[in-house]
Structure formats: structure tokens, C-alpha cells
Amino acid sequence: MSSAPVVKEYFDAYQAQVVDLILHIQQQEYDIPITKEDQPDLFNIERFYQTGSGNFWVAIHDDKVVGTISLLDIGHHKVALRKMFVAKEYRGPELKTAYRLLQHAIAWAKEKSVKEIYLGTTAQFLAAHRFYEKNGFASIERSELPDRFPVVHVDTVFYKYVVD
Incomplete structure (x- = not known):
């Protein structure tokens, strides 16, 4: 690959690619029992994520969605x-796709005066756990999540990042 993916704000034209990327990673790579019906937010991204201090971004390479991230x-x-997902061939330190997505989201959070970022993930995503920890997220118990945090039924590992 000659160039790194570019992070862009989501708009409707990306929806089909976003759904395909996320479902492929969840179902095919990690055998997580989750369907598109379990994720209605994917079909209403603007109204679900792109409000208040939230947003949704995609990593684009050669006009193809290769990564996603959102703040709710x-x-x-x-x-x-x-919805932090990166296509397998775009993972790792060479292209820094996940890092670019995360830094973009953190910069947005700072601009919006966000104080804390929380996330939930599955036990299977071990590389993701290392990535979050390496980037300043601290592991927390489910009981430490804010009341309005939307726990997904497959998530069992939780993290918190304090925005400075």
C-alpha cells in the first residue's frame, strides 16, 4: 500500500460499506453472535451518533471504507x-489506521469539552485491549460505567479514558 487511509466524517454514501466491514469483522473474523438486526444504529448513523458531542468517522483508502469509529x-x-473496527489488512503499526481513527475521535472530544470516554468490547478482541491500554485507556469494572452507557450484550470488557 502506497498511502495511509484518510479519516473522514461519515455520510450516507458510506453506509453499505460500513455495515459490511463491521459485520464481516464481528461474524467472520471473531465469530461473535451479533447480527445487523442487533445493531439498528448502523442504519441511522446521523441521528444516532452525529448529535451533541457525538460523531462517526470512517477511514478511507482508494474510495473504500477500511475503518470506523464513533463517539456517542x-x-x-x-x-x-x-464501532471501532479496522479491516484486517489495514491493522498494525505500518499504516496506523486505528491510531489515526482514535486520535481523530479524541481531538473531537477535546473540542467538544468531553471529560471522559468509555468503551465496551468483547473478550475476544485481545489486540484491541492492548491497543486501548497503550493509548491511555484504563480498564474498569462494568459497575463503574455511567448510567447512560449503552452496554452491548456481547461486551464484557470495559475501559475509560480521561480527556485532558
Whole structure:
């Protein structure tokens, strides 16, 4: 690959690619029992994520969606990081796709005066756990999540990032 993916704000034209990327990673790579019907937010991204302090971004390479990340405004200067997915061939330190997506979301959070970012993930995503920890997220118990944090039924591992 000659160039790194570019992070762009989501708009409707990306929807089919976003759904395909996320479902492929969840179902095919990690055998997670989750369907598109379990994720209605994917079919209403503008109204679900792109409000308040929230937003949704895609990583684009050669006009193809190769990564996603979102922040969901949960009130009180807090957001939930959701839908962080990167296509297998775009992972790792060479292209830094995940890092670019995360830094873009954190910069947005700072601009919006967000104080804390929370996330939930599955036990299977071990590389994701290392990535979040390496980037300043601290592991927390489910009981430490804000009341309005939307727990997904497959998530069992939780993290918090304090925005400075």
C-alpha cells in the first residue's frame, strides 16, 4: 500500500460499506453472535451518533471504507466510543489506521469539552485491549460505567479514558 487511509466524517454514501466491514469483522473474523438486526444504529448513523458531542468517522483508502469509529454522546460531558473496527489488512503499526481513527475521535472530544470516554468490547478482541491500554485507556469494572452507557450484550470488557 502506497498511502495511509484518510479519516473522514461519515455520510450516507458510506453506509453499505460500513455495515459490511463491521459485520464481516464481528461474524467472520471473531465469530461473535451479533447480527445487523442487533445493531439498528448502523442504519441511522446521523441521528444516532452525529448529535451533541457525538460523531462517526470512517477511514478511507482508494474510495473504500477500511475503518470506523464513533463517539456517542451520553450526557454530562461523557461519550461512549463505539464501532471501532479496522479491516484486517489495514491493522498494525505500518499504516496506523486505528491510531489515526482514535486520535481523530479524541481531538473531537477535546473540542467538544468531553471529560471522559468509555468503551465496551468483547473478550475476544485481545489486540484491541492492548491497543486501548497503550493509548491511555484504563480498564474498569462494568459497575463503574455511567448510567447512560449503552452496554452491548456481547461486551464484557470495559475501559475509560480521561480527556485532558
